[in-house]
Amino acid sequence: MSIASDILRGHTDGIILARLCKKDSYGYEINKSIQKITGNTYELKEATLYTAFRRLEEAGYIVSYWGNELTGARRRYYSITDSGREMLRSLRAEWEESKRSIDKLMDESFDTDN
Amino acid sequence: MSIASDILRGHTDGIILARLCKKDSYGYEINKSIQKITGNTYELKEATLYTAFRRLEEAGYIVSYWGNELTGARRRYYSITDSGREMLRSLRAEWEESKRSIDKLMDESFDTDN
DNA sequence: CGATATACCTCGCCTGTCAAGGTATATCAG
């Protein structure tokens, strides 16, 4: 099962930052690791991924540099900044909070008496 | 803390259907109950709510009818259809699945060895 | 030599959110 793009939206930035918080990486690798971790459930389309990189770099959350591969295609590496780490912290908190809310709202047993 | 609109997106339909699965209701009441349940964390803006009703009704997931209030402003009630109940089942499943994936991806302790 | 994997990128469409604006009824304080 693949996840609707409307659900992906809003998590893209956090997911990328979370990956980069582990280690510097590049587009292709990040994409593969996301697929691997989720067993192909969650997939960022390339266009989505690269627009996200532009957005995050412009916002100062990541910086990029070219790798010096001696063979194969060139890679553009990304590195998370302090400001990016802080953003990530806040996105994780938002995720926990929204998860709780959505769980309540989607739960069939939950009820109000208003 | 309020939740970013990019996270709301993708859950709006499911949340509305979940509310209507309990009982027929109308826009204003649904909105208030969402706020109450989540302690004002999750808030659908009116414009968003009413666009969602149009969308869901056009898709055949809900039907509407005017209430016969003897006093106060008129209310348009919504009722979930069989097709809507089926959609809700599938949205709940998608939520569980995406929650698991995003949890893994946002988790700081999780790692790959690729 | 053609297919496949790695690796990058952009353009333009589509869709859902929402600020801003509007309508109408009822209640309550001053």
Add this chain to the structure above:
DNA sequence: CTGATATACCTTGACAGGCGAGGTATATCG
């Protein structure tokens, strides 16, 4: 009686993120 607030509905247009479709280049393997 007047103004504020709550209830209750609605539309328009701007905006932003996802992504289909298209493109480039290198390396490997049958």
